[in-house]
Every structure is written in structure tokens, then in C-alpha cells.
Amino acid sequence: MIDALGEPQSVLVLGGSSEIARATIEALPRTRLRRVVLAGRPSAAIDDAAMSLGNSGIPTVEVATFDATDTDSHEAFVDDVFDDGDIDIVIMAFGVLGDQMDAEADPSKAVHVATVNYTGAVSVGLHVARRLRQQGHGHLVVLSSVAGDRARRSNYVYGSTKAGLDAFAQGLGDALVGSGASVLVVRPGMVRTRMSDGLPEAPMTTDPEVVGKVIVQALRKGKHTVYAPGPLRFLMTAVKAVPRPVFRKLPQ
Amino acid sequence: MSSPLAVHDDDHLLTGWGRTAPSRATVTTPANYDDVASSVRSAGARGVLARGLGRSYGDAAQSGGATVVDMTGLHRIDLDVAAETLTTDAGASVDQILRVIVPAGFFVPVTAGTRFVTVGGAIAADIHGKNHHGEGSFGQHVLRMTVIDGAGDVRVLAPDDPETSEMFWATVGGMGLTGIIVEATIRLLPIETSRMSVDTVRCPDLDDVMSRMIEGDDDYRYSVAWIDSVAASGRGVLTRGDHAERTQLTDKEAVDPLAYATPSLPSAPSFIPNGLLNSASVRAFNEAWFRKHPKNRIGEIHSIPSFFHPLDGVRDWNRVYGPQGFLQYQFVVPDSAGWIVERTLSRLKDVGAPSFLTVLKRFGPANPAPLSFPQPGWTLAADVPAGIDELGPVLDELDELVASEGGRLYFAKDSRQSPSMVARTYPRLGEWQAVRDRMDPKGVFTSDLGRRLSL
Numbered sequence A: 001m002i003d004a005l006g007e008p009q010s011v012l013v014l015g016g017s018s019e020i021a022r023a024t025i026e027a028l029p030r031t032r033l034r035r036v037v038l039a040g041r042p043s044a045a046i047d048d049a050a051m052s053l054g055n056s057g058i059p060t061v062e063v064a065t066f067d068a069t070d071t072d073s074h075e076a077f078v079d080d081v082f083d084d085g086d087i088d089i090v091i092m093a094f095g096v097l098g099d100q101m102d103a104e105a106d107p108s109k110a111v112h113v114a115t116v117n118y119t120g121a122v123s124v125g126l127h128v129a130r131r132l133r134q135q136g137h138g139h140l141v142v143l144s145s146v147a148g149d150r151a152r153r154s155n156y157v158y159g160s161t162k163a164g165l166d167a168f169a170q171g172l173g174d175a176l177v178g179s180g181a182s183v184l185v186v187r188p189g190m191v192r193t194r195m196s197d198g199l200p201e202a203p204m205t206t207d208p209e210v211v212g213k214v215i216v217q218a219l220r221k222g223k224h225t226v227y228a229p230g231p232l233r234f235l236m237t238a239v240k241a242v243p244r245p246v247f248r249k250l251p252q
Numbered sequence B: 001m002s003s004p005l006a007v008h009d010d011d012h013l014l015t016g017w018g019r020t021a022p023s024r025a026t027v028t029t030p031a032n033y034d035d036v037a038s039s040v041r042s043a044g045a046r047g048v049l050a051r052g053l054g055r056s057y058g059d060a061a062q063s064g065g066a067t068v069v070d071m072t073g074l075h076r077i078d079l080d081v082a083a084e085t086l087t088t089d090a091g092a093s094v095d096q097i098l099r100v101i102v103p104a105g106f107f108v109p110v111t112a113g114t115r116f117v118t119v120g121g122a123i124a125a126d127i128h129g130k131n132h133h134g135e136g137s138f139g140q141h142v143l144r145m146t147v148i149d150g151a152g153d154v155r156v157l158a159p160d161d162p163e164t165s166e167m168f169w170a171t172v173g174g175m176g177l178t179g180i181i182v183e184a185t186i187r188l189l190p191i192e193t194s195r196m197s198v199d200t201v202r203c204p205d206l207d208d209v210m211s212r213m214i215e216g217d218d219d220y221r222y223s224v225a226w227i228d229s230v231a232a233s234g235r236g237v238l239t240r241g242d243h244a245e246r247t248q249l250t251d252k253e254a255v256d257p258l259a260y261a262t263p264s265l266p267s268a269p270s271f272i273p274n275g276l277l278n279s280a281s282v283r284a285f286n287e288a289w290f291r292k293h294p295k296n297r298i299g300e301i302h303s304i305p306s307f308f309h310p311l312d313g314v315r316d317w318n319r320v321y322g323p324q325g326f327l328q329y330q331f332v333v334p335d336s337a338g339w340i341v342e343r344t345l346s347r348l349k350d351v352g353a354p355s356f357l358t359v360l361k362r363f364g365p366a367n368p369a370p371l372s373f374p375q376p377g378w379t380l381a382a383d384v385p386a387g388i389d390e391l392g393p394v395l396d397e398l399d400e401l402v403a404s405e406g407g408r409l410y411f412a413k414d415s416r417q418s419p420s421m422v423a424r425t426y427p428r429l430g431e432w433q434a435v436r437d438r439m440d441p442k443g444v445f446t447s448d449l450g451r452r453l454s455l
Helices: A019-027 A044-055 A071-083 A100-105 A107-135 A156-175 A208-221 A232-241 A244-249 B033-041 B094-101 B119-124 B165-171 B206-219 B279-292 B304-308 B317-321 B339-350 B391-404 B419-425 B429-439 B448-453
Strands: A010-014 A035-040 A060-065 A089-092 A138-143 A181-188 A225-228 B011-014 B023-028 B048-051 B067-070 B077-080 B085-089 B142-148 B154-157 B180-187 B195-203 B222-227 B236-243 B296-303 B326-333 B358-363 B377-385
Touching: A010 A019, A010 A107, A019 A044, A019 A089, A019 A138, A019 A208, A035 A044, A035 A071, A044 A060, A060 A071, A071 A107, A089 A107, A100 A107, A100 A156, A107 A138, A107 A156, A107 A181, A138 A156, A138 A208, A156 A181, A181 A208, A181 A232, A208 A225, A225 A232, B033 B048, B033 B067, B033 B142, B033 B180, B048 B180, B077 B094, B085 B094, B094 B119, B119 B180, B142 B165, B154 B165, B165 B429, B195 B206, B195 B304, B206 B222, B206 B236, B206 B339, B206 B358, B236 B279, B296 B304, B326 B339, B326 B391, B339 B377, B339 B391, B391 B419, B419 B448
Parallel strands: A010 A035, A010 A089, A035 A060, A089 A138, A138 A181, A181 A225, B023 B067, B048 B067
Antiparallel strands: B011 B023, B077 B085, B085 B180, B142 B154, B142 B180, B195 B236, B195 B296, B222 B236, B222 B358, B326 B377, B358 B377
């Protein structure tokens, strides 16, 4: 249960090796936190994350196998996690960037990006929503992206999956009004993580710690949509207003 | 195919009086005890919980995903004048009861600072009032109660029945987790008049308040001190009294010595920005409240509402704390740790937690209930807005002091303590759990408080 001061007792991370999810847990008030489940494909990164969270004093840190592309497994996976106890905050943080040029050359690579980022998220998101509604409380944090706000030549496959995910999460949030559960849509700009390693930095590029703090504050205030960093909201309003013939010619 | 996400008409978001941490439940409104039993029998995996008037500050009367049985529709009241007892449905409120019994010359044995609590809630929280130092808490005046257990079966529990007394005391203070109380018989206090004879003293500092209480409380049936949470001195107003006798009334009052009326003021605005309640407005309120009381007055005649339930005149006063809600920090510590009272006031000042209502009182002996809150010593209750930064760490620090001195927090007010704090400060928790498991082997009674604190 989340207490009157907003302190959670349990967190599930989908995409357990995510640096943004990790930073979010670091930013959460943690004196009441007693169970964290890191779910993802088995990797050294996820084991390291679990080890370091355990060392930081969280009594129970579990690693669970979760594959976004294996949608048939999602129902049982979600039920297993929730059957062991209520989850106060679910952070949906998995996703792949892919390479736009590769995807155009081999559309099956585009399908993979779409399957992970969109299809997998829709599948597990609905199962999570069902359990949150059943328990009558809890937050689902969905990591969308400003890339979904406006398609760009350089990464429109990725952008389109985030656009779809964003719309899904907004609608899911509306569906859950009155259920006790809520959805927070987070739209980070470019974040310095493994995913963006080696790419040129975009304006307002930020760190996972900043995104984590933005998420925690938004949860506390009960917001449904938040940009990270916050001022990106204004930049994206401007970006969305640029006519396509002009936008196309801007540096991508 | 019906959607598992659909929200239904009987789904309600519930919070406590502090309006923090809502959860959704399916609310049912039983028409009789059989309906209550069938709600228990048909409870789903998330369980079932009784709810009264929702005056617990935190998450005691809510249970996410569960069936919550709204008991307030069941409020039959039977007064037995000869036996000086009252048998009521658990959903009857002290407000409804007083309207019946005061004109007949009786008073409830214990009342909290609000009359908008149900009898079921009063027993489940084992509420206390201004007379705890002499007369104990609510549960001590219950002669018998009827409870629906975890199997949906009716049990009649009494403190003097060796077969059921353990279950009786587990239900007193059991926060609704042993079963649903549907009916209770309580012992009443005969009164000659509906007025209170009150002595008031304005005290310049906290030491003066506390020493006067130690010296004089035993001479009064009722005693409580209001503390100015803003002034550095910890000044306060001590009000003590008893039910007035007929001879103390004026001729005009004596015409109808048992007259009982409850004034009501407009409700607080439904939306107040969080910022309005700030240290300036609280300072002004505390100053005015201190000044409004006479310096020293003996035997002043007050009405029951003005003496016991001054805030009930303002409906929904909990809204003044704005959308982020508030909590009430209430602890009890033994006399030897009276210094924690001063420390608490000063730490709350440090974080700029403005409190309108800070109340200090002395408790008498504890009763046999394993989870009952009162024990001998000092109890301080302070309202604080939940949105204040650094409030959590400061309250955790105070918890540590309270626990290390043998004190504890009140479940009916709690919305943020830790499970380990409970395990440490309620040493009879295991004993209570064993009785609870007998009354509810399948664990159908659930609450957010119970989940949060691993009760």
C-alpha cells in the first residue's frame, strides 16, 4: 500500500535493467519499500541492478523472467507477480530503439521494434491494468517518448511505436478513472542511457536521474502526463506546430 | 464479453477523514444482519470490511478491491431506561444516540471529539474521550456484542463469558479485522442535566499545562488541554468539567434541564488550495483560539456539543487542508517520557507543519484488549497537512522516540507508520492474530491498514 505521505511498499519494473526505472526507484521515498520485482530477459545488467538494490537495504528484490515479445506468457507472468502481494507502482520501461536505416532495409527489424515497444506493451499493460483494477489501487508508469509527439525521418519507426504506446496509455488511464488505479504517461526527451549511447545529443538531453525525479514528483501530485525534463513540453508544442515541408528540412 | 477494467455503479473510491491514499471498493448497503452475513460469505479474494462514518484518519475503513459494507443504514436504537443500557445496531452513530438518550437523562459512557462515529467504529477502534483517566475507553462499557465472523456465522461475545471473552477483547480495538460488529449493548451514564459545568484555565506554557494536569485531573470526570502549536512557549488552554447538576442551572435553563440541540454552521468550502492553510493563517487561528478562552473561570455552564464536539458544528472541516489531505499524529507515552510531547511540538515546528488542533490528555489504565491504544501516560494528537516536505523523516524520528520509551501510535489515526513500528510497540500483536485467525480462518476481513501494517 502507498501511505498518506506517498511512500510505496512494492514496485514492479517491466524492463528490469532500465536505467530510467532504476533512477526512479532511487528517487522514490524508500523507507517503506519492501519488495521490488525486476522483470526482463535474463542478463548480467538485470542481476547487477537487483544486487545493488538489495545492497541498498530493500528487504526483497526479485528477478523475474519477462519477454515483451512473448505475449502468450504475459497473463501468467502478471498473475504470478500480483498473487504474491499487491504492487503499488508498475514501471513499464522496456523498449528498443532499433536503427531506422536497418529497418528500412529489412522490415522484419521494424516489426521487432514494433512488437517490443507497442504490441508487447499493449499486452502486458492490459494484464497489469486488470490486476491494478482488481486490487483497487496502484500506479502504472508508462515510459513513452517525445519521439512519439512528431514523426521524424531519422527514427519514425521507433517514433511511431511510441506514438501508439502513448495513445494506448492515455486511453488506458481514462478507462481506469474511478478504479483506484491510475496511469502516468512519461515523455522523456533524449536520455543519456545505453539506448542512446553513441548518438548525437538532441536539445534538452538529460540524465536518467532527472527523469526519475520528474516521475516521482508527478506520482506524488497525481499527474497523468509529464515531460522530462519539464520544459520539453513547450519545445514539443512548438515542434508540433512546424509545417511538414519545413520540418522535413530541419536537421534530424 | 464484459471488460475486466469496467468501473461499476457500486465502485467507490474511499479514503479516511484525512483524505489521503484512496482505494476503490465495491460498496454494499445491507438492509439487515442477514445481508451483512451474505456479504461476508460471498466475499471475493480481496475480502470484506465494515465501514461506518469514515472518521478514522487513515486507511482503517477502506480496503482496495474488497467489498466494503456500509453499516450506517442499520441504526436501530433501543434504550432500556430501567437497566440504564442501550442496545443498538452497530451502524448507529453517537449523534443519533445522543438525540435519543440525552432527553431521557443518559449520556454515552465515552465520546470522541466527534459524535459522527458509529458504535461499530467506536468498538473497533476502542475510542477514548476526555474521561479516559477515570473511566477508560469505549470497549470497557460494552456489555455484549453480536459479530458476524469470517464464516458468516453469528457470534455473541461478552467480556464476562469465559467462552467468548478472548474474542470480545480481540474485537475491541481489532480495527474490524476479527469480524463485522452488527449490534452492541452498552452501559450508559445517568445525567441530571444536558449541560456541562466547566473549569477553564489559560496556561502560559507547556510545563504549566502538564503540571496542572498531573495535579488536578483526578478531580474531574473530563479533562483535556488544547496546545498552541505555533507559540514557542507551548501555551495552552486546559478545560475540565463534569455533567452539571440541576442546582447549577439558571431558572431559565432548569425549565428543560435535559434539552439537547446541536448547532450547525455552514460546511467548509469544498475546494481550498493547499497554500491557503499556511503558518500565517494557523498562527492567527491559534492566537484567536487562545484569546477566546477566559483566563481562569470556574463552573461555567456549557452545552454538550460545545464541550465535547466543537468541530462538529463545521461540516467537512477536513477540507481546509486542501486536496493533498492531512494526517493526525497521535501517540501515547508513559509519564516518564512526557518530554516527547515538547519534542514533538518543536520538531513539527521545525518542518513548518502548521497544526490547528493539538490536543493533550492523560490516559488512565489500559484494558485487556491486545490492540487497544490507550495505556497510562500522555497522549498528544496533532493535525498536520500531508503535503509538507520532510514530514515523513521527522515523524519516523518521533516514532523511534515513542517506541524506545514504550509508547505507541493510534491505529484509528495512523496512515503512515511502518509495520516494524507496530510489531515493536504492540507486543501482543501475535496473541491478537491467533484469536483473529480463529474467528476468521480464511482471512476474509481485510483493510488497507491491515495490508500496509501486516496485521
